[in-house]
Amino acid sequence: MKTINIGLxxxxxxxxxxxxxxxxxxxxxxxxxxxxxxxKIIAVRDLNKPRAVSxxxxxxxxxxxxxxxxxxxxxxxxxxGGTGLAKTLLEQAIENGKHIVTANKALIAEHGNELFxxxxxxxxxxxxxxxxxxxxPIIKALREGLAANQIEWVAxxxxxxxxxxxxxxxxxxxxFASVLKVAQELxxxxxxxxxxxxxIDAAHKLTILASIAFGIPLNxxxxxxxxxxxxxxxxxxFAEQMGYQIKHLGVASxxxxxxxxxVHPTLVKNEVLIAxxxxxxxxxxxxxxxxGPTLYYGPGAGAGPxxxxxxxxxxxxxxxxxxxLPVPPLGYLTLSEEAEVVEIESVASAFYLRFFAKDHAGxxxxxxxxxxxxxxxxEKLHQEPCESKPEDATVVMLTDVVPESAMxxxxxxxxxxxxxxxxxxxxxxxxxxxx
Amino acid sequence: MKTINIGLxxxxxxxxxxxxxxxxxxxxxxxxxxxxxxxKIIAVRDLNKPRAVSxxxxxxxxxxxxxxxxxxxxxxxxxxGGTGLAKTLLEQAIENGKHIVTANKALIAEHGNELFxxxxxxxxxxxxxxxxxxxxPIIKALREGLAANQIEWVAxxxxxxxxxxxxxxxxxxxxFASVLKVAQELxxxxxxxxxxxxxIDAAHKLTILASIAFGIPLNxxxxxxxxxxxxxxxxxxFAEQMGYQIKHLGVASxxxxxxxxxVHPTLVKNEVLIAxxxxxxxxxxxxxxxxGPTLYYGPGAGAGPxxxxxxxxxxxxxxxxxxxLPVPPLGYLTLSEEAEVVEIESVASAFYLRFFAKDHAGxxxxxxxxxxxxxxxxEKLHQEPCESKPEDATVVMLTDVVPESAMxxxxxxxxxxxxxxxxxxxxxxxxxxxx
Numbered sequence: 040m041k042t043i044n045i046g047l048x049x050x051x052x053x054x055x056x057x058x059x060x061x062x063x064x065x066x067x068x069x070x071x072x073x074x075x076x077x078x079k080i081i082a083v084r085d086l087n088k089p090r091a092v093s094x095x096x097x098x099x100x101x102x103x104x105x106x107x108x109x110x111x112x113x114x115x116x117x118x119x120g121g122t123g124l125a126k127t128l129l130e131q132a133i134e135n136g137k138h139i140v141t142a143n144k145a146l147i148a149e150h151g152n153e154l155f156x157x158x159x160x161x162x163x164x165x166x167x168x169x170x171x172x173x174x175x176p177i178i179k180a181l182r183e184g185l186a187a188n189q190i191e192w193v194a195x196x197x198x199x200x201x202x203x204x205x206x207x208x209x210x211x212x213x214x215f216a217s218v219l220k221v222a223q224e225l226x227x228x229x230x231x232x233x234x235x236x237x238x239i240d241a242a243h244k245l246t247i248l249a250s251i252a253f254g255i256p257l258n259x260x261x262x263x264x265x266x267x268x269x270x271x272x273x274x275x276x277f278a279e280q281m282g283y284q285i286k287h288l289g290v291a292s293x294x295x296x297x298x299x300x301x302v303h304p305t306l307v308k309n310e311v312l313i314a315x316x317x318x319x320x321x322x323x324x325x326x327x328x329x330x331g332p333t334l335y336y337g338p339g340a341g342a343g344p345x346x347x348x349x350x351x352x353x354x355x356x357x358x359x360x361x362x363x364l365p366v367p368p369l370g371y372l373t374l375s376e377e378a379e380v381v382e383i384e385s386v387a388s389a390f391y392l393r394f395f396a397k398d399h400a401g402x403x404x405x406x407x408x409x410x411x412x413x414x415x416x417x418e419k420l421h422q423e424p425c426e427s428k429p430e431d432a433t434v435v436m437l438t439d440v441v442p443e444s445a446m447x448x449x450x451x452x453x454x455x456x457x458x459x460x461x462x463x464x465x466x467x468x469x470x471x472x473x474x
Numbered sequence: 475m476k477t478i479n480i481g482l483x484x485x486x487x488x489x490x491x492x493x494x495x496x497x498x499x500x501x502x503x504x505x506x507x508x509x510x511x512x513x514k515i516i517a518v519r520d521l522n523k524p525r526a527v528s529x530x531x532x533x534x535x536x537x538x539x540x541x542x543x544x545x546x547x548x549x550x551x552x553x554x555g556g557t558g559l560a561k562t563l564l565e566q567a568i569e570n571g572k573h574i575v576t577a578n579k580a581l582i583a584e585h586g587n588e589l590f591x592x593x594x595x596x597x598x599x600x601x602x603x604x605x606x607x608x609x610x611p612i613i614k615a616l617r618e619g620l621a622a623n624q625i626e627w628v629a630x631x632x633x634x635x636x637x638x639x640x641x642x643x644x645x646x647x648x649x650f651a652s653v654l655k656v657a658q659e660l661x662x663x664x665x666x667x668x669x670x671x672x673x674i675d676a677a678h679k680l681t682i683l684a685s686i687a688f689g690i691p692l693n694x695x696x697x698x699x700x701x702x703x704x705x706x707x708x709x710x711x712f713a714e715q716m717g718y719q720i721k722h723l724g725v726a727s728x729x730x731x732x733x734x735x736x737v738h739p740t741l742v743k744n745e746v747l748i749a750x751x752x753x754x755x756x757x758x759x760x761x762x763x764x765x766g767p768t769l770y771y772g773p774g775a776g777a778g779p780x781x782x783x784x785x786x787x788x789x790x791x792x793x794x795x796x797x798x799l800p801v802p803p804l805g806y807l808t809l810s811e812e813a814e815v816v817e818i819e820s821v822a823s824a825f826y827l828r829f830f831a832k833d834h835a836g837x838x839x840x841x842x843x844x845x846x847x848x849x850x851x852x853e854k855l856h857q858e859p860c861e862s863k864p865e866d867a868t869v870v871m872l873t874d875v876v877p878e879s880a881m882x883x884x885x886x887x888x889x890x891x892x893x894x895x896x897x898x899x900x901x902x903x904x905x906x907x908x909x
Binding site for chain 1: 491502505621624757779797798808
């Protein structure tokens with residue numbers, strides 16, 4: 040039986056999990072693959088740090104170049120993270136004819152086009168299932184399982200921290216700040232939570248999903264990104280009263296004008312399965328023109344789930360290396376270079392609006408007139424006394440589907456109304472088929 | 475670019491859908507695969523029947539042997555169904571060195587062991603994604619996406635007809651018979667609905683899921699199967715009051731005694747995502763020791779979804795035929811032959827019990843005593859006047875987890891109580907981690 044040699048860059052929790060799975064289930068993997076897998080060398084930051092996972096006789100090095108230049112290494116598994124040194128090392132690995140397995144979403148989203156081109160030129164493979172939605176095999180599902188479809192849209196809860204926060208904010212008395220603090224204490228959120236709560240992490244993953252779904256180059260810099268830090272517990276309650284959950288979604292859709300890539304809070308109807316995905320769990324919906332709606336759910340982070348995806352990729356990578364017709368990294372041998380990614384302004388959505396209005400007679404007439412001027416109809420309206428400001432009313436409305444530009448124009452005028460007190464909350468409503 | 479030739483057995487709705495996808499998206503498929511696909515010949519039952527999908531210049535034949543013996547056909551796509559002629563034809567195709575793509579769950583579940591052995595001996599591939607859960611790429615997810623895991627259990631809504639009936643029975647005034655009639659009118663259920671509502675179709679699919687999950691031979695004859703025809707609207711309401719939905723699940727689990735394969739109505743907690751899968755949709759949960767819980771959702775039937783899976787299989791089959799290390803049909807090169815499938819009696823479950831009791835004081839004491847004698851505790855109890863029989867009370871109880879054999883012994887004694895009026899309804903409660 041042939042043995043494939045792995046070199047590991049990074050040995051944190053995911054690296055440890057990967058080595059552990061390879062050690063514990065090597066017999067099973069051989070029974071699946073018809074080949075064996077050996078870890079040949081591991082690059083660590085600090086040779087003296089105690090390790091939870093025994094590396095046995097595998098040599099450790101603090102010189103990562105030794106891994107990518109190791110003559111016997113067939114596949115470099117990159118779990119160090121970052122887009123600087125990791126990129127340089129993987130470029131060298133590709134140059135040396137080695138295949139790549141990586142969990143590095145930022146690297147793939149920001150530099151994947153370049154890396155894939157280099158890999159193609161050298162005839163090596165890059166696999167990155169762990170980069171999106173952790174243990175959920177969503178890359179494989181889109182790239183292979185739905186290969187017969189034109190994917191119309193994908194929409195996903197692809198950041199567990201954000202979903203945990205929005206789920207916990209449903210509890211009585213909770214607000215964004217207090218829940219974030221708990222999430223930080225539990226280790227679900229970083230000390231600086233910007234990356235998660237402002238949607239940058241989700242934008243990395245959405246970039247990758249969009250390219251696989253549509254067969255287009257990676258477009259990270261064109262993703263519209265809006266975080267969840269301005270969502271209030273009241274918004275979540277009002278949405279729920281109207282039959283919706285607020286989820287932080289990454290959405291990529293095929294529109295008449297071009298492809299739309301965006302990350303923002305979204306009202307999702309309770310009947311749509313993804314509305315019921317709670318806590319740190321991830322889920323991705325994909326709508327194919329033949330298959331219709333599908334959904335993939337599971338843990339989006341953690342050593343076990345991420346290492347599960349890394350090891351599946353290693354197996355796939357070995358198979359690809361022995362194939363005359365391997366799966367291309369984004370599912371297509373050639374990408375649609377002419378694909379245009381459109382600005383958010385040209386995307387159409389229905390909207391949730393919530394604002395405080397000085398309770399003068401006639402304010403709703405003024406608001407409706409401004410909306411009507413932009414061709415916006417109100418589908419649902421709810422008004423109640425404002426608890427925090429007794430002189431105000433809280434007004435919540437759901438609109439029909441209108442271009443973002445029309446909504447922006449209306450919002451600018453609404454903000455000028457003397458009766459509108461403070462900022463106007465505006466959240467997009469997802470247009471997903473429930474079934 | 476190399477061209478792979480397909481021969482089609484059967485040209486019903488799925489066959490039509492398959493040809494249509496191949497015609498419409500050939501350019502996309504070539505861009506994915508780096509090879510072309512041509513339909514060389516189609517075997518139909520009746521040459522004179524009008525067709526919804528144009529076959530252009532593809533020759534039709536009413537002699538299916540012509541397809542499997544066609545010298546230029548590389549892959550035989552079997553969409554005719556049945557386990558008689560279809561089996562004979564596929565055996566001949568394998569003998570002739572042709573690869574197989576099939577949507578035939580009965581054939582794979584009942585004769586897959588034999589067919590896979592023959593295929594292995596001839597070095598050809600068999601793909602059958604469309605056989606389970608229609609358009610959901612669940613075979614691929616289990617076989618490749620979760621390959622690093624020991625799968626602990628799978629549990630799925632894998633029959634859309636049954637799920638439609640149970641969903642519709644939640645509406646006021648609905649009962650099994652009336653909903654079945656509507657399902658038949660809508661074309662969701664056959665004139666003879668036995669295959670769907672008694673769980674035989676689900677047992678076929680569960681057989682296949684279990685073998686892929688555990689790497690064991692196909693064991694259709696060992697699947698315990700119980701239908702939904704005895705579930706009443708009251709059961710569904712009582713379950714809902716207690717925080718559960720009743721779903722017809724196929725469950726395969728790894729137990730200490732061996733593997734358990736079963737299809738039966740199951741109470742599923744509302745918090746478990748699959749409890750929210752409604753209508754004709756399918757969903758499969760898979761729990762891996764590293765990844766944890768995952769779920770895959772989508773349409774389980776219909777021309778588009780099924781053809782989506784068939785075409786993805788054709789692409790995979792072409793790739794496998796050009797590989798030195800192709801994916802084995804059940805994910806493993808060798809199966810665990812020693813695997814024992816245990817009888818339902820040795821499986822442990824929590825139970826929902828519902829019966830009518832003559833409202834004598836002391837009946838609950840007698841019932842509890844009989845249960846206690848078998849080591850069964852009552853976790854929840856609900857009693858209310860019986861609407862249909864004013865002299866009776868309806869008693870609903872949820873028990874703790876006990877061996878099926880203990881419950882059977884208790885039920886036999888309970889049935890002898892003069893205070894118990896009529897049959898005792900007994901439904902198993904699913905033990906799924908919500909997250």
